[in-house]
Amino acid sequence: MKTKKILSMALVGSMVFSLAACSSKDESTTATGVTTVPDKIETTTEAEKKEGYEYGLGKTFHSDEKVTYTMFFSDASWYAMQDTWKTEGVFKKIEDMTNVHLEIISYDSGDYMNNVTLDINAGESAYIIPKIYDDSAFVDGGAIVPISDYVDKMPYFTDFYNKYDLAPDVRTITRSNGKYYKLPGMKEQNALNYTFVIRQDIFKAAGVDVEGMEATWTWEDLLEALKTVKAYMVSQGMCKESDYIWSDLWCGGGSAQGNGGNLLNVVATTYDVNAGWGMGNGLRFNFDKDEWYFSPATEEYKQYLTMVNAFIKEGILDPDTFTQEDDQATTKFYNGETVIQSVNQSQMATTYSKCAENLGEGNFELYYTIPPRSKLYNYSTAGSNRLENGVMISQRALDELGEEDFIKMLRFVDWLFYSEEAYTLCKWGPKDEYYEIKDGKKVLKDGYCCGGLGYGNNAEGTLTDIRLQWGYAGGNFWYGHSLAEMTDNYTDELNHYVFSDVENREIPRLAPGVAPTEEQNEQINLIATPLISAVNEWSLQFIIGQKNLETDWDEYIETIKSNDYEGLVNLYNEVYKASK
Amino acid sequence: MLKMSIPSFRKKNVDKVESSRTIGVRENTGYKVFLVFNTILMALIAVATLYPFLYLVAQSFSSEKAIMAGEVKILPKDFNVSTYKYVLSMGDFLKYYKNTIVYSFIGTVLSLVFSSFLAYPLSKKELKLTKYLTPFIIFTMYFGGGLIPNYVLVVKLGLKNTMAAFILPMMISTYYVLLMKSFFAGTPKDLEEAGELDGLSKFGVFARIVIPLSKPIIATMTLFYACMYWNNWYQAFLYLRKEKWPVAYYLQTIIRGSGANDQDAQKVSMNIRSCSMVLTVLPIICVYPFIQKYYVQGMMLGGVKE
Numbered sequence: 024m025k026t027k028k029i030l031s032m033a034l035v036g037s038m039v040f041s042l043a044a045c046s047s048k049d050e051s052t053t054a055t056g057v058t059t060v061p062d063k064i065e066t067t068t069e070a071e072k073k074e075g076y077e078y079g080l081g082k083t084f085h086s087d088e089k090v091t092y093t094m095f096f097s098d099a100s101w102y103a104m105q106d107t108w109k110t111e112g113v114f115k116k117i118e119d120m121t122n123v124h125l126e127i128i129s130y131d132s133g134d135y136m137n138n139v140t141l142d143i144n145a146g147e148s149a150y151i152i153p154k155i156y157d158d159s160a161f162v163d164g165g166a167i168v169p170i171s172d173y174v175d176k177m178p179y180f181t182d183f184y185n186k187y188d189l190a191p192d193v194r195t196i197t198r199s200n201g202k203y204y205k206l207p208g209m210k211e212q213n214a215l216n217y218t219f220v221i222r223q224d225i226f227k228a229a230g231v232d233v234e235g236m237e238a239t240w241t242w243e244d245l246l247e248a249l250k251t252v253k254a255y256m257v258s259q260g261m262c263k264e265s266d267y268i269w270s271d272l273w274c275g276g277g278s279a280q281g282n283g284g285n286l287l288n289v290v291a292t293t294y295d296v297n298a299g300w301g302m303g304n305g306l307r308f309n310f311d312k313d314e315w316y317f318s319p320a321t322e323e324y325k326q327y328l329t330m331v332n333a334f335i336k337e338g339i340l341d342p343d344t345f346t347q348e349d350d351q352a353t354t355k356f357y358n359g360e361t362v363i364q365s366v367n368q369s370q371m372a373t374t375y376s377k378c379a380e381n382l383g384e385g386n387f388e389l390y391y392t393i394p395p396r397s398k399l400y401n402y403s404t405a406g407s408n409r410l411e412n413g414v415m416i417s418q419r420a421l422d423e424l425g426e427e428d429f430i431k432m433l434r435f436v437d438w439l440f441y442s443e444e445a446y447t448l449c450k451w452g453p454k455d456e457y458y459e460i461k462d463g464k465k466v467l468k469d470g471y472c473c474g475g476l477g478y479g480n481n482a483e484g485t486l487t488d489i490r491l492q493w494g495y496a497g498g499n500f501w502y503g504h505s506l507a508e509m510t511d512n513y514t515d516e517l518n519h520y521v522f523s524d525v526e527n528r529e530i531p532r533l534a535p536g537v538a539p540t541e542e543q544n545e546q547i548n549l550i551a552t553p554l555i556s557a558v559n560e561w562s563l564q565f566i567i568g569q570k571n572l573e574t575d576w577d578e579y580i581e582t583i584k585s586n587d588y589e590g591l592v593n594l595y596n597e598v599y600k601a602s603k
Numbered sequence: 604m605l606k607m608s609i610p611s612f613r614k615k616n617v618d619k620v621e622s623s624r625t626i627g628v629r630e631n632t633g634y635k636v637f638l639v640f641n642t643i644l645m646a647l648i649a650v651a652t653l654y655p656f657l658y659l660v661a662q663s664f665s666s667e668k669a670i671m672a673g674e675v676k677i678l679p680k681d682f683n684v685s686t687y688k689y690v691l692s693m694g695d696f697l698k699y700y701k702n703t704i705v706y707s708f709i710g711t712v713l714s715l716v717f718s719s720f721l722a723y724p725l726s727k728k729e730l731k732l733t734k735y736l737t738p739f740i741i742f743t744m745y746f747g748g749g750l751i752p753n754y755v756l757v758v759k760l761g762l763k764n765t766m767a768a769f770i771l772p773m774m775i776s777t778y779y780v781l782l783m784k785s786f787f788a789g790t791p792k793d794l795e796e797a798g799e800l801d802g803l804s805k806f807g808v809f810a811r812i813v814i815p816l817s818k819p820i821i822a823t824m825t826l827f828y829a830c831m832y833w834n835n836w837y838q839a840f841l842y843l844r845k846e847k848w849p850v851a852y853y854l855q856t857i858i859r860g861s862g863a864n865d866q867d868a869q870k871v872s873m874n875i876r877s878c879s880m881v882l883t884v885l886p887i888i889c890v891y892p893f894i895q896k897y898y899v900q901g902m903m904l905g906g907v908k909e
Contacts, residue, residue: 133856145755
């Protein structure tokens with residue numbers, strides 16, 4: 024009996040101790056701000072020839088002695104890594120240039136994040152961890168180095184950061200302790216990715232000149248154009264009055280979870296509101312008032328919904344768009360049932376070949392246009408945030424190498440991911456070996472092709488694909504960089520729509536970074552999750568016409584009020600002010 | 604065909620269960636109505652279960668164009684075997700298939716040996732440690748070490764990217780051991796004693812008397828373990844590099860469209876996916892109808908206590 028009592032007391036004691044430990048407020052619960060990220064990074068003025076290695080802006084990193092660093096690698100099954108990549112391809116060339124041997128730990132790209140997470144949590148991480156989109160899961164574990172403490176040691180990173188004013192962008196990945204944990208891929212400017220492809224032959228036949236009007240066209244203009252095209256198609260017996268000539272992908276089942284995905288995001292961006300893939304927590308920043316507001320409760324949101332609804336009301340846009348699988352949508356376009364659909368850079372080649380397969384070569388003409396603007400804003404839909412996925416560095420590297428050699432490794436990473444020399448090497452291979460400059464433009468030499476660079480049709484199988492054979496133009500190394508570098512492999516069609524967007528649209532200002540603590544994040548999500556779910560549900564009903572925008576709008580506002588959107592706005596503004 | 608007789612002392616149990624199903628049921632109108640509805644219901648369930656597979660088979664023999672156009676329902680459209688030729692000519696598929704066969708064979712043999720080694724002593728009530736050991740073994744059914752500790756263990760043992768990493772962590776299934784244990788417990792003690800009187804060692808009794816009398820449970824366990832290894836992809840995801848994958852994991856990557864998060868991801872054609880799925884499940888489907896009765900029997904035999 025006595026033993027039981029002692030045991031019970033001990034258990035109660037340990038529980039009280041645990042609870043007290045849980046409730047103790049440590050420093051990390053308060054946001055310390057994102058303004059710790061400087062506008063410009065001051066580089067250290069050390070000599071560029073350190074003992075044992077050479078580095079610096081404009082120089083190739085080179086270690087006097089051969090060193091080995093472990094690196095994870097996301098291996099895509101459609102261009103799976105071959106031994107030749109190591110023996111004569113990209114890894115060999117990197118080693119030849121820098122005297123750094125990369126010991127690659129590769130995982131299938133589909134499970135890459137799961138495998139990497141497992142290794143990091145098990146303390147088995149590689150030193151260099153590329154291809155990281157979301158680093159939030161690793162921040163508190165202590166397994167990843169807060170890389171912001173070391174970026175001043177990285178001349179290429181610093182140069183790009185300062186040259187293109189990337190501080191506001193980098194602040195968006197800064198955590199509540201004022202540090203960031205990922206070396207982001209940085210871009211001078213976003214190149215438009217998601218846009219529209221139209222059946223130019225049918226548009227032309229209907230008398231609609233998209234090329235001439237796209238610079239300034241609005242969604243209303245697109246609607247009118249499609250009505251004209253449909254009238255023509257009906258008159259020619261190409262479709263019936265009840266048919267839809269636009270049935271889009273990336274909006275329905277799989278890819279968008281039925282929330283309108285890409286299309287709603289594109290239209291909403293031009294109205295300066297959140298929707299579809301870009302819904303997030305619905306908040307947007309008002310620069311005049313210096314505060315956040317809930318965009319799905321605004322007049323602009325109503326105008327955006329009215330516009331999308333008009334496409335359905337007029338019998339142009341297929342309501343199935345918001346429920347169907349992507350394959351169903353693309354099949355209609357490839358078969359010629361529809362005349363417009365969304366497309367991105369990597370889908371261009373497929374779109375052409377599938378149309379050729381189904382419609383017959385020479386029986387169609389495609390044109391890649393830029394998305395229309397709204398009557399309110401002339402915004403580009405390329406996005407304001409210029410960061411890409413990035414590279415994390417494991418704490419294990421620091422522990423095992425020691426600070427001096429760790430910094431040496433960082434300088435290698437700096438060269439590999441941020442120098443123009445390494446960018447070109449990883450993308451095109453060594454100069455004059457696989458590519459040459461013709462008329463100021465990089466082109467592959469005869470005998471080579473490359474799926475990753477988007478050209479070089481190898482239908483007869485006589486060409487060597489430099490990605491399949493040697494690992495160039497893979498997805499692990501090249502993200503970001505200047506617009507000229509990013510577009511140096513673009514086809515004329517791609518260049519046309521990317522630069523048409525750059526010339527004719529404005530990039531909206533980037534909202535400031537907000538760094539909530541883990542607890543604040545939980546609170547935000549607690550309100551935002553049911554709220555956004557209600558917004559999405561109502562929005563689709565408005566778009567499809569199940570709810571009337573004039574008569575049901577007030578009820579919608581009441582509903583989202585009861586889901587506490589005002590509470591979300593207040594909470595977010597508090598966090599924002601605290602982290603300023 | 605696999606043919607085995609159930610020992611008479613076991614048959615009693617099975618007969619008891621079988622007969623309990625029919626005793627007391629009369630061939631009245633109600634029963635006939637029940638039969639009709641039951642048959643319809645079972646037919647519907649059979650169709651619902653079979654249709655996805657027939658659809659897969661139809662897709663695997665159809666052209667991609669017909670699949671994309673949604674023209675394939677239950678019969679192939681633009682019938683061709685080129686997808687099969689293509690899949691079978693791909694080095695990868697056959698390599699992974701071979702891996703699966705090797706893992707399944709070695710894994711099943713090892714699992715049977717070690718599971719029966721563990722189950723047999725546990726079935727002996729007279730062994731003093733049995734009642735203390737059994738709870739420890741059952742404990743592992745409900746509580747595991749967790750993903751990370753297991754992963755660290757395998758890595759620190761130097762097993763990562765070896766066949767052992769695929770087989771060892773799941774070599775002994777507690778549930779199957781318990782089934783075997785209760786089967787072994789039903790073996791007449793007299794037989795074992797007779798064996799010992801004739802000069803057999805403990806191992807001799809086990810190998811020459813108990814195992815030959817336990818063919819039904821061995822057959823069932825063979826099937827269970829073989830299916831487990833054949834279908835398993837998770838250990839491969841955790842521990843194996845590409846060249847050592849079993850076909851199940853390879854299949855998983857092509858079905859979900861490897862690298863779906865990447866913008867440059869490419870989908871594997873639907874007919875290739877279907878064809879790979881058909882080829883992967885084919886061996887199990889071919890064997891299963893002939894041995895499925897042992898599934899039920901083995902469960903009954905292992906699960907029913909006298």
